[in-house]
Structures are given as C-alpha cells and as structure tokens.
Amino acid sequence: MRKILIVGAGKSTSVLIEYLLKKSDSENLQLQIADLVLENASKLAGDHPRAKAMALDIFKKEERQAAVQEADLVISMLPARFHIEVAKDCLNYGKNMVTASYVSDEMQELDEEVKKKGLVFMNEIGVDPGIDHMSAMQVIDRIRAKGGKMLLFESFTGGLVAPESDTNLWNYKFTWNPRNVVVAGQGGVAKFLQEGKFKYIPYNRLFRRTEFIEVKGYGKFEVYANRNSLKYKSVYGLDDVLTLYRGTIRRVGFSRAWNMFVQLGMTDDSYIMENSADMSYRDFTNSFLPYSPTDSVELKFRHNLKIDQDDIMWDKLLELDIFNPKKKVGLKNVTPAEILQKILMDKWTLSEEDKDMIVMYHKFGYELDGEKKQIDATMVHIGQDQIRTAMARTVGLPVAIAALKILNGTISTPGVQLPITKEVYDPILKELAGNGIVFKEEEKEYLGYNPFGEVGN
Numbered sequence: 001m002r003k004i005l006i007v008g009a010g011k012s013t014s015v016l017i018e019y020l021l022k023k024s025d026s027e028n029l030q031l032q033i034a035d036l037v038l039e040n041a042s043k044l045a046g047d048h049p050r051a052k053a054m055a056l057d058i059f060k061k062e063e064r065q066a067a068v069q070e071a072d073l074v075i076s077m078l079p080a081r082f083h084i085e086v087a088k089d090c091l092n093y094g095k096n097m098v099t100a101s102y103v104s105d106e107m108q109e110l111d112e113e114v115k116k117k118g119l120v121f122m123n124e125i126g127v128d129p130g131i132d133h134m135s136a137m138q139v140i141d142r143i144r145a146k147g148g149k150m151l152l153f154e155s156f157t158g159g160l161v162a163p164e165s166d167t168n169l170w171n172y173k174f175t176w177n178p179r180n181v182v183v184a185g186q187g188g189v190a191k192f193l194q195e196g197k198f199k200y201i202p203y204n205r206l207f208r209r210t211e212f213i214e215v216k217g218y219g220k221f222e223v224y225a226n227r228n229s230l231k232y233k234s235v236y237g238l239d240d241v242l243t244l245y246r247g248t249i250r251r252v253g254f255s256r257a258w259n260m261f262v263q264l265g266m267t268d269d270s271y272i273m274e275n276s277a278d279m280s281y282r283d284f285t286n287s288f289l290p291y292s293p294t295d296s297v298e299l300k301f302r303h304n305l306k307i308d309q310d311d312i313m314w315d316k317l318l319e320l321d322i323f324n325p326k327k328k329v330g331l332k333n334v335t336p337a338e339i340l341q342k343i344l345m346d347k348w349t350l351s352e353e354d355k356d357m358i359v360m361y362h363k364f365g366y367e368l369d370g371e372k373k374q375i376d377a378t379m380v381h382i383g384q385d386q387i388r389t390a391m392a393r394t395v396g397l398p399v400a401i402a403a404l405k406i407l408n409g410t411i412s413t414p415g416v417q418l419p420i421t422k423e424v425y426d427p428i429l430k431e432l433a434g435n436g437i438v439f440k441e442e443e444k445e446y447l448g449y450n451p452f453g454e455v456g457n
Contacts, residue, residue, distance in 0.1 A: 001030045002407060005067055007056065007086060008077035009035035009044050011176075012100070012126070014387050015396030016075070017044050017051065023404060024050040034067055058082055069093050073407050075399060076101075083107065087121060094119065098403045100126030100395055103416060111416040121416045122424070125402045127358060127394035128157035131379070131432070133235075133418055134398075134425035135439050136362055139377060140236060141422060143366045150241050151372065152365030152448065153232075156213060156223045157358070158249025159391050162382045163218070165354035169316045171251035173348045175356035175391050182341045183269050184248065190225035192245040193233075195448060201225050207259040212252065213361050215378050216440075221359065223247040224255050235420065243448070249359050257316045260305055261340060264288040269337035276339060277332045282325040284339050297323055320347055356383045358390040360439075365446050372446035379439045397435055401428050 004020065006013060013033075020031055034056035035041040041053035058064050058078065068074055068089040073096045076086045080101035087107055090097040096119050103123045114121050124130055132155055140150060159175040174181065190201040201209050210222040229246040233239050261267050265288050273279070273287070282297055289300040301323075307313050321327060322343060329339050350356065360379040365372065383389035402419065405411040411424050419425055432438075 002028055002072045003030045003032060003070060004403060004407070005032045005034065005071035005074045006077060007034050007058065007067075007074065009033060009037075009040040010077055011389070012392045012395035012399075013077050014044055015392045016077070016400045017396075018388075019397060019400040020404070021048055021051060024048075027404065027408075032067065032071065058085060065089050065093075068095060071095055073098070073403055075099070075403050077399075080104065090121070091117065091119070096120045096122075096406050098122045098125060098399055098406065100124070100130060100399050102129055103418065107416055115415045118414045120406045120411060120414055122402050122406060122411070122419065123416065124418045125398045125428075127391070127398070128360070130398050130419065131394055131429075131437070132157055132360060132362075133420050134429050135360070135377060135379065137236065137420045138422075138425050138429060139362065139364055139375060139441075140238075143364065143368070143375075146368060148366040148368040148373075150238055150364070150366050151446075152243040152363065152374075153236065153238055153241055154243065154245045154247075154363040155361070156221075156247045156249045157360045158221070158223075160249065160251065160357045160359060161350070162355040162357040162390075165350070165356075166251075168347065169312065169319050170254055170257060170348070172254055173350050173354065173356075174345065175350065175389065178341050178345055178348075179337075182267055182337045182344070185224070185227065186267070186269065188227045190227055190229075192225055192229035193241070194243050194245060196242045198230075204262065207255040207262060210255045211247075213249070215359060215361060215380065216442075218359065218380055220252050221249050221361075222252045222255055223249050235418065243365065249361065253312070257313050260307075260313065260317070263305065266336050266340045269335045272333050272335060273339065276329050276334050279329040279339070280325045281321060281327045281329070281343055282323050284329060284336075284343070285322045288336075320344065350386065352386060355385070356390045357381065358394050362439075365448065372448075374444045374446040375441055376444055377439045377441045379437065381437050393435070394437060397432060397437070398428055401431050 020029060031051045033041040033045050033051060034054045036057055038055040045051035045053040056063055056067055074090050076083050076099045083099050083101060084106045087097055087110060091110055091113055094117055136155055161173040185203050185206045190206060192199050206224055210224050213221050213223060224247055226246045229244050233244060238244060286297045289304060292300055320343060358381045362377040364375040381390045381394055405427055410427055413423060
C-alpha cells in the first residue's frame with residue numbers, strides 16, 4: 001500500500017481526492033487526509049476504504065513529523081506561507097512533495113539538498129501558476145525545436161463566472177479566495193516588457209491601464225498587468241524576447257469600476273478602522289469622503305469621483321448596497337479591505353446553481369525562416385457544480401496527476417522545481433485534455449505588440 005498524505009482540505013482538494021480515489025485500487029493507494037478541522041477532512045474522505053481522515057495542527061511539530069514520516073508522498077494544500085515546515089520534514093524523511101503554490105525563497109533554498117537526496121519537490125502545479133506554465137512551455141519548446149526565435153509572449157488567466165450564471169452588473173462573482181481579489185495588485189509595481197521597452201504600472205494606476213483580448217465564442221475581455229512579468233524571462237528562457245506580459249482577465253468594465261474603490265482607499269489593508277463593528281455600510285463609505293453638513297453621501301461620492309447619475313458605474317455601486325444605513329459591518333478591529341470584502345461577499349458569492357469559468361489566453365510571436373508568425377492559444381473551462389468547480393478542477397487535477405506521476409517515477413528529475421520541462425508537461429497536459437481541459441490554437445498574422453492599432457512605443 002502506497003500512502004499519500006494530503007495536508008489541507010480546502011476547496012480544490014475535493015477534486016484532487018476524487019481523482020486519486022478513482023485510481024486507488026489500480027495504483028494501490030491509501031490516502032491520509034489531514035486538516036486542522038477533522039470534520040473538513042472527514043467530509044472529503046467519506047466512507048471510502050482507501051481514505052482516512054485525521055486532525056492535524058501543522059504547528060505541532062511531533063504530530064506533523066509523524067504524519068509525514070508515514071507517507072510515501074506529501075501533497076500540501078495549505079496556504080503558501082505554511083508549506084515550508086512541511087517541506088523541511090519531507091526533506092528530513094526523504095519524501096517527495098507537491099504544492100500548487102509559487103516557489104518561495106525559503107523553498108528555493110532547499111533545492112540543493114533536495115537534489116542530493118534525489119527528491120522531487122514540484123511546485124506551481126495548479127492553474128495559474130501551473131497549467132499556464134505547462135501550456136506555454138509546450139508551445140515555446142515546439143517553436144524552438146523548429147528553429148524559431150521567440151519575439152513575444154503574453155499570458156492571461158481569469159477566474160470568472162460562467163456566462164449562464166453572469167447575473168450582476170459587474171459580470172463577476174467570487175470563484176476563489178475573495179481576499180485575493182480585494183488586495184490584488186498591492187505591495188508592488190507591475191513590471192513588464194513591450195517591444196523592447198520596460199514598462200511599470202503603480203497600484204494607483206493598475207486598473208486604468210487595461211487592454212482587450214477576444215476569445216472565440218466568449219467575446220471580449222479586459223486584462224490588467226500582474227505584479228512582475230519580468231521574472232519569467234529566465235524561467236521560460238526568454239532572455240531575448242521583445243514583449244513579455246502576464247496579466248489577469250476580467251470582463252470589460254470591471255477594472256474601471258473597481259478603480260473607484262482603489263482611489264477612495266477602500267482596498268487598503270494596512271490599518272484598522274475605528275468602531276468598525278458598529279459601522280453601517282453607509283458609514284463605511286462615508287468614512288472616505290469629505291465632511292459636508294448639507295450634501296448626501298451619494299452626492300459626495302459622485303462629486304469626488306466625477307460619476308454622472310446615469311453612468312453604469314453608478315448602477316454598479318447601487319447594486320452593491322454600499323449606501324445602506326441599516327446593514328452593519330459587524331466586524332471588530334478590521335481593515336478597509338476586510339470590510340469591503342464582506343460587502344462584496346453579500347452580492348458576489350456563488351449560489352448553489354451558479355457555475356464558474358476559467359479563461360486562459362496565450363499569445364506567442366516568433367520568427368521562423370525570416371518570417372514572423374503568431375499563435376494564439378485559448379482554454380475555457382466551465383465548472384460542473386459547486387464541488388467540481390472550474391477552479392477546483394484546474395487546480396486539483398494537475399496536482400493529483402503530478403503526484404501520481406512522481407510516485408510512479410514518470411516524473412523523476414530531482415529538485416525544487418516548476419512544471420516547465422517536457423518530462424512534466426507532456427504527460428500532464430495529455431491527461432488534462434482527457435478531462436476536458438483543452439487548449440485551442442490558432443495561427444494568425446504577426447502584429448507585434450499593438451492591442452489598439454496605435455503607433456508609438
């Protein structure tokens with residue numbers, strides 16, 4: 001019996017466990033599902049004979065180490081900042097490890113020791129990061145194998161609501177961690193490369209520097225820049241590329257409306273608001289506006305942000321009920337971002353019948369035999385239900401497939417790594433395609449970086 005320890009029983013873990021349990025008889029697997037809350041783990045284990053639930057506090061060293069020691073492979077689905085202690089245990093006891101999170105500096109520091117022990121620590125194997133890495137490198141390597149030279153690479157991903165469940169003016173609902181949406185883009189400047197020019201967007205301008213993409217069958221979307229696209233020059237071997245730009249996808253109009261919150265300061269997560277528990281939604285909104293003994297909160301809001309009463313932006317604000325004097329925040333000692341999150345969750349939480357959608361878009365520009373060419377690759381995946389959401393499937397399936405490939409020795413190159421080699425991406429993308437996660441490619445005329453048809457740099 002080969003034991004897989006799964007630490008963390010969050011949203012995406014359900015699909016991960018479902019996949020592994022389907023393979024458990026043929027692959028001789030036993031799953032140990034661990035979570036701080038035993039009920040969460042028990043719910044996912046069910047009554048399956050090859051799954052056991054356990055309560056595990058990862059801060060209790062002896063409990064954690066005992067669980068790792070008994071496993072043949074460890075999957076950490078914990079928040080990213082908690083992976084490192086599990087990783088150190090895996091290193092000490094000689095266990096392979098898989099996570100969906102970005103490689104932290106602390107994790108990267110283990111690389112040499114991990115290689116010495118012949119272990120595989122696979123990271124960034126979810127959707128973004130994860131499927132984006134694999135699908136991009138598959139095309140980039142194919143272009144290089146033909147003798148092509150990469151000129152441009154753009155990559156965008158968005159967790160969105162499916163068209164049939166798109167029922168609000170923002171064309172958006174929370175399909176993942178709401179906090180990540182509220183604080184997106186903070187803590188740094190967006191850096192990228194366009195036609196050989198380095199570009200920078202500070203947070204206060206991020207949501208007004210959007211660009212458009214078109215996905216066949218799903219219409220037009222907008223994208224805003226991710227924090228640091230430049231690090232992928234070395235990751236993808238694109239040191240000579242002229243354009244390198246990664247970003248987040250939203251429906252057109254979202255960013256312009258979201259920018260209202262940014263400009264007022266409602267997304268700030270750096271300080272605690274006084275008397276937050278007793279605030280109404282209207283009080284919260286008014287906190288960011290000038291005092292006036294005569295003007296209403298609504299009038300001050302429109303005046304400060306220069307919003308006309310017949311502007312769709314105003315309707316979007318009214319839809320969120322942020323001027324309601326009766327609804328209470330009810331949260332003690334919280335930041336503006338936390339209060340905004342609560343207000344949005346009232347309106348943007350998926351209902352039982354709602355479905356989510358993942359959209360991914362890559363653009364590859366290259367030169368081959370003196371001719372410039374372009375490939376656009378798109379992937380759209382719609383969730384099945386509230387358990388098998390598109391987000392849960394596109395995160396959980398790559399993790400599960402990678403774990404089994406490592407356990408079986410199909411993926412064997414040691415080290416702290418990303419899924420960017422043919423050994424990793426070929427078998428995983430093939431199996432993902434069999435599960436309906438498929439990219440469509442289209443060859444186009446190469447236009448370089450020119451989203452609006454403008455001239456200049």
